[in-house]
Amino acid sequence: MFVIQNRELRNSIRVAVPFVLIPAVTIAGAVVFDRKRHIIISLAVAVMALLLFAAGFERKTTGSRRLVIVSVMTALCFAGRFIPFLKPIAALTIITALYLGGEAGFLVGAMTAVLSNFYFGQGPWTAFQMLAWGMTGLIAGILAEPLKRRKWLLLVYGALAGVAYSFIMDIWTVLWYAEGFSFRLYLGALFTAIPYTLSYAVSNVLFLHFLAKPFGEKLGRIKTKYGV
Amino acid sequence: MRRFSEFDPVAVTVWFFSVTGVAMFCGHPLLMAISLAGAVLFFVVRNGTKHVRSHIFFFLLFAVLALANPLISHNGATVLFVINDRPVTLEALLYGVNSAAMIVGVLYWFRSLTQIMTSEKVLCVAGTLSPKLALVLSMALRSVPMFARRAKQVSDSQKAMGLYSEDNIIDDIRGHMRVFSIISTWALENGIITADSMAARGYGTGRRTQLRRFRFTAVDAVLVLVTLALLAVTAAAIAADSLAFTFYPRIDITVNGALGICGAAAYGALVLLPIFIETEVSLRWRYLQSKI
Numbered sequence: 001m002f003v004i005q006n007r008e009l010r011n012s013i014r015v016a017v018p019f020v021l022i023p024a025v026t027i028a029g030a031v032v033f034d035r036k037r038h039i040i041i042s043l044a045v046a047v048m049a050l051l052l053f054a055a056g057f058e059r060k061t062t063g064s065r066r067l068v069i070v071s072v073m074t075a076l077c078f079a080g081r082f083i084p085f086l087k088p089i090a091a092l093t094i095i096t097a098l099y100l101g102g103e104a105g106f107l108v109g110a111m112t113a114v115l116s117n118f119y120f121g122q123g124p125w126t127a128f129q130m131l132a133w134g135m136t137g138l139i140a141g142i143l144a145e146p147l148k149r150r151k152w153l154l155l156v157y158g159a160l161a162g163v164a165y166s167f168i169m170d171i172w173t174v175l176w177y178a179e180g181f182s183f184r185l186y187l188g189a190l191f192t193a194i195p196y197t198l199s200y201a202v203s204n205v206l207f208l209h210f211l212a213k214p215f216g217e218k219l220g221r222i223k224t225k226y227g228v
Numbered sequence: 229m230r231r232f233s234e235f236d237p238v239a240v241t242v243w244f245f246s247v248t249g250v251a252m253f254c255g256h257p258l259l260m261a262i263s264l265a266g267a268v269l270f271f272v273v274r275n276g277t278k279h280v281r282s283h284i285f286f287f288l289l290f291a292v293l294a295l296a297n298p299l300i301s302h303n304g305a306t307v308l309f310v311i312n313d314r315p316v317t318l319e320a321l322l323y324g325v326n327s328a329a330m331i332v333g334v335l336y337w338f339r340s341l342t343q344i345m346t347s348e349k350v351l352c353v354a355g356t357l358s359p360k361l362a363l364v365l366s367m368a369l370r371s372v373p374m375f376a377r378r379a380k381q382v383s384d385s386q387k388a389m390g391l392y393s394e395d396n397i398i399d400d401i402r403g404h405m406r407v408f409s410i411i412s413t414w415a416l417e418n419g420i421i422t423a424d425s426m427a428a429r430g431y432g433t434g435r436r437t438q439l440r441r442f443r444f445t446a447v448d449a450v451l452v453l454v455t456l457a458l459l460a461v462t463a464a465a466i467a468a469d470s471l472a473f474t475f476y477p478r479i480d481i482t483v484n485g486a487l488g489i490c491g492a493a494a495y496g497a498l499v500l501l502p503i504f505i506e507t508e509v510s511l512r513w514r515y516l517q518s519k520i
Contacts, residue, residue: 054358054361064423065424067360068422068423068426071365071371071419072415072416075368075369075371079375079376107361111364115365122341176252176331182301214409218416222420
């Protein structure tokens, strides 16, 4: 097993990806490839965004306590994915983000996608799932203050996140199937996915409604008890 | 010789992403046929006649995906028949078959990948990129069975205290919620204690090591080089338009000249590489056994 000599490579990834690689891939994709190649570009950009995050995360001196809490929340999400029909992943991701910050939320969402797909099947969609759930957490972390203050806002955010997740994953479905983006196919995919979209939105609202307060108290208690 | 699954995780990863990368991003019908056939063959070589249900599922998925396109897309010159004033064309049907071959092929590849790349190996690969993320992943993996055991204990003691009844659905849900709440409080506190214990034992002062040692040997290097060489030939053929195709308005699939043939042959060799390794190993094993 060879080990990449870590720090310098990671630092170069942090600079190269957002300023050079992502624009280069997007422009090259628009100029060089014909319209059938959207899927390569979207997959490449998704993977690079995740790389960027990994590199940035590694640079920080995150305490081991925080890391362990993130892994505990990931495990709870993973276990929750076995509940039939209702999925608490996005809700738990949002709750983590509210109390531990957007970065922790991103991690919980992205890591849950990787982990649970060991069971549910890995595929090229894993990168998109990671990004979609990760962004759900990251944005919740940015909006943490207003979301914590007003319950209805939190529930609305949960519902929107569920719908957005379904819409993002359907873009991927269409790109994969047709190789070019066809709006009619996208509408068709959205239409057939309505039960899933509803289940995402409903389970987010339900779990946020029931879990936000108790979990907030638990995480807050841990924070004051151990000073994370 | 080792089995294909016993090669270094990095070498296996490179091979898998070469094969699935071409399958996902090229779309040439000949390569799709090679990919689908190879994927099914590899899965069967590894698993024998088990997993009949997933074969049935994949077959149904193939049928649905193949038939969906002619109902949505009405491009193409050869009209087969007309439904609701909309033409159903041969080209759209074959395009659907091609897309279905691509998707089902990649699904088969990833089914085998999930079997071969156990979580331990993924952690090993992830650890080179980011040791911290690998740590989060491995701890979460270990936590899931631990939570399950703990949940059993908690619900048993709740039952013993007379708090938990499964008589009606409301009580059942309440009981589950209570167990879940207890588990999560415990899990978070236990996590903090684990973290402190890790820090006390010097976590973060050195590089993380693996339980199993993966060594990148010369054979692994050969596998990576052969994979990349075959991939390069295929990619060159695709880039030079030697493996070109259009479906609309008329089907036109071309394999141009020597480069096109080489590209398709290289992809075939790439797909058959692990099947060859597996067969070679099991033949040798049988031979060695017969000498005992």
